[in-house]
Amino acid sequence: MDAIREAQKNLDHAKEQLRQSVRQARREGRTWADIGDMLGMSRQAAFKRFGEVIDPVDGRKITGVPMSLTQIRTRTEQVFDLIATADYEALEQMMHPEVREELSASKIAMVWSSMLTEFGAKESYEDTHVTFPAGERIEEDDQILGTVVGVTTVTCEAGERMGRVAFDEQQRIVGLLVLPPETSPLPF
Structure with a gap:
């Protein structure tokens, strides 16, 4: 010891x-x-x-605010679990007030429905990690200024999508994307 x-x-x-x-x-x-x-x-x-x-x-x-990468990874998967179960009320509580209108339940539901029709239901997550907005992985807990992005591969019945959730320093959602895994460049 x-x-x-x-x-x-x-x-x-x-x-x-x-x-x-x-x-x-x-x-x-x-x-x-x-x-x-x-x-x-x-x-x-x-x-x-x-x-x-x-x-x-x-x-x-x-x-900078101390960031727990474990918490950010957990919250990232939680966001997609809430979307998959249509629990938009709980999802809205995780959002920064200024993005609630832009990330409305109806818009999120429309995107998720489109994903369901193409790839089927969500089955699991792979390689959930945390990056800076530019895409570089953050490998250890540290004090970080501003926004970080939780990234996961959402594995569905018939394909995969990259899920990206931008979190502010209070771990509130400030951005949300569902994209093909090979998308580049990334908007955040």
Whole structure:
């Protein structure tokens, strides 16, 4: 147990050292693209993971919100379970108020009915994961600025569809897509 405790302590220290190194690189004038290249990620992913933003209204620092990837994956599948069972009232409660009209029950039902007629009923999910809006996978829980996307393959009786749910920092739905798995580029 001591070895586990020590390894966790070292990991926490390394993460903090990385955050400090990124802040120093920014103070030295390095771009998010430079930092992203060094870390093997896009500039947006680097910014969302390490960026600091000042609210122009009150001058306070806007910090990232700790994201549990397990929670986001679970909520992603929950969204499609609610759609598959036509529980639009529960689905609406998960939505950001500003998208409720755009993602109305009638629109969602129409898209789901079309999917049912083409591919049959939902059977399972595969490869449910979390990405930044640009598509890069997020591999570990971290403090992240802004929107993340839960992605899953919805396996149906006669085919598959990619399900994408954009979540804001309070894990409210701000976008919802059902697309062919090979769709590219993605709108979010």
